[in-house]
Amino acid sequence: MAPTLRCLLFFIFFLLLLRRRAAAAPVFTEFLYPNFSASSVNYLEKGGIFFYSNTSTFYGTLSSQAPQSPFVFSIVHSPTSAVVWSANAAKPAPYTAELSFNATGFSISLPDGTVLWATPKLPRPANAACLLDSGNLIVLDAANVSMWQSFAYPTDTLLSSQRLPSGSYLSTPGDDYRLMVTDSDAVLLWSIGDAQQFWRLSSDIRFFKDLNSQVAYMAANESGLYLFSSAGTVVFEVSLPPTKLRILKLESNGQFIIKGYSGTGSALDQALVAPSGLCDLPSSCKQLDVCTVQNQAATCNCPASFTASHNGGCAPSDGSTVFSPSGCTSRNKSQESYRSLGGGVGYIPNKFASPVSSGRDFASCRDFCSGNCTCLGFFYSASSQSCFLVKKQIGSLVSNTNDGVSDTGVGYIKVLETPQTPSVSSRGSSSSNLLPILLPSIAVFLLIIVLIFAGTQWHRRRRRHHSGKRRSRTSSSSKPSNMKDIYLGRNPAWPSPGDEHGFTGDDSNSDSDEISIPGLPTRFTYSDLASATDNFSVKIGSGGFGEVFKGQLPDKSFVAVKRISAALGGGVHGKKEFCTEIAVIGNIHHVNLVRLRGFCTEGRRRMLVYEYMNRGSLERPLFGAAGPVLEWQERMDIAIGAARGLAYLHFGCDQKIIHCDVKPENILLHDGGGVKISDFGLAKLISPEQSSFFTTMRGTRGYLAPEWLTNSSISDRTDVYSYGMVLLEIIRGRKNRTVESSGGGGGGSSSGGSGIGEVGYFPMAALEMHERGRYLELADRRLEGRVREEDVRLAVKVALCCLHEDPGLRPTMASVAAMLEGAMEVTQPRPEALNFLRLYGRGFVDYGGSSTTTGEQVTGTTSSSSAVSYSYMTSQEVSGPR
Known part of the structure; x- marks a missing residue:
């Protein structure tokens, strides 16, 4: 036979063989139709894959570890091989089992017909199944209407555009951990039998709360993670680096990890891990480690x-x-x-x-x-x-x-307790012989116990009777005549006889030990704190509410002890009210809020114990002449941290907390970049319903919002205004109001082309330079050009938005932080809402308080003088200590 003919016959035979094999091999398709079946055996050579989505972004597979090993019906993200949904992950099916799709839907069955897994009963016969490019597997009826979808039955993974409704959850195989969405939060649970919570979204440092509303569902998209209300508005949000696809997974160890896929390559970029602490999981170590x-x-x-x-x-x-x-x-x-x-x-x-x-x-x-x-x-x-x-x-x-x-x-x-094993000889007849001996002995023993108990009770009553007499004599001999005045805060600076710190006697209320309020932090005795502070010898602050001392507890940790001269400036008079507020404040935990470690209330002594911030307040490095200059990035990190802390106070707590005294002195710093808001423990606690009724003036001149002057309602946007003033000082590195000014302007800005000089009122200069588009001249001169103009532009615009006269035009603190981070587009300041800054700057209106306030202490008191005062008072003269 000629070589050419032999080659032709071989080619025809090859085509027939290829056609036959193609008929037997699995066909990859976007749709499945009834009477389809698959097993890990007949799809083994294709890696268990039997259908793809339209663009092959996802595929369906029967995944197994090895031949003749159990398999799981899964949906996989093709580029990264990440499993995004599994039907039977908790109970893999034997390799002899079969996956079927028919008119009743999907099912996995054994050869004897035993069903291991199946979709719920469908309302109508299934006509087709389709895997969408979103990763959602759907079952369609004859009219192409979806009757079942995998997105409605999530396992341990959530994808972009997939919703997790309130009351639903992700769970690990075996149900050891759950990520559950509630009507107010998203929480991680362990030991489902008792549902021990070990993390919640609202406690994470990266979240913002935008709305006080019930949560309807959780979803993620290219820009972040969100909890939505039933109206589709955002309640919680976590801004994340933008990406093409978001994959949220609950790992087998209980960690909730969010990853992103950029659209290229095979790697996922990790965007969030919660909880992030090395010891924050219930199984960080073994049992009882x-x-x-x-x-x-x-x-x-x-x-x-x-x-x-x-x-x-x-x-x-x-x-x-x-x-x-x-x-x-x-x-x-x-x-x-x-x-x-x-x-x-x-x-x-x-x-x-x-x-x-x-x-x-x-x-x-x-x-x-x-x-x-x-x-x-x-x-x-x-x-x-x-x-x-x-x-x-x-x-x-x-x-x-x-x-x-x-x-x-x-x-x-x-x-x-390990039980004592009785000997064989004692089990028989000897037990009956011991009974007559043991019964009288037991009776005598019980009689002795009763007599001892009765004697002890009599002795205790006698001691209480004598100690009560001693306390009565001590109280009557040492109680000062002006106790009522001190208690009401009329003159907290007057020390009572016998107490150099201005505290003596006992409260008219019940003893503090009898006050039991859930959630109270550690209660210290006066002697504990006197010892920790070396008898209050290292003073680190003082002000209208008292003094602050540095101390060291027995565990070697440093603390700041605030000794209050009157019960929170007259705001909380009794021990019970004081403890009630402390219980709320002590349970507020956020990385950008100073932690309240404990308190003391003995007699009239009121002390708060805070964690110690070793770099002090922001005013020292920002305004101090000595020390290194704060670089621009560090300033922005401080600004963002402070914004996050205020956002948590406004919307992250069970009760809304308005700080009312935001200023550099209340922003504390720690080595390693720690930024924390302080003094929020003395702020007014209000609920959203009460916020419109809180109008008592308090705060610091120079940072007070215009609504204080008009007796308008005070809200969280009042803190936003004060923050805007602080942000301008962070930009400039000087107080907003300075005594000297260049160019002869009496508090205005220099109009010369060379710069703004030493302005008298910096917010007005910032507005004017914004209108001219000259931002770099507003930056701290000490930076000597080490900042880009676009960065200054962003910060100035955010600050001016915070200063809008109408509180409704100001952004939330969550939005402020997002804008400074670059996660949200910066809104444009509205000049017509900022014209009042020109009046402040040119002296027509008092810039930091009402015309009837002379600046002694802005806590609701007024002066008889009607003259406008421009003198700048130090923050500690009008506010409490840190």
């Missing part, structure tokens, strides 16, 4: 009196075993006892939990746990008399030295 962050790494060690267990984690050193709820049915309560975890050990879920009781003693808390068969232990705080139970499951612990861990007291773990 204490997680501690040291040098950017986490270490795990057993608490005192505990040792490493052969099963992993920690167990009591005395050989007793940690109680397990599985022993509830056959438990012997006489064998139960508790082991202390020692001081300085906390539990992450307690940070987000409410106490099961408050105002009760330690014994009551222990009884709560003993009476609950699922309780594994409890935490009891003696300072707040709050009780937290740990039920059904307990993970790792955390060192309380880590920032952000609530003080929930000392923990106790329920254990079972």
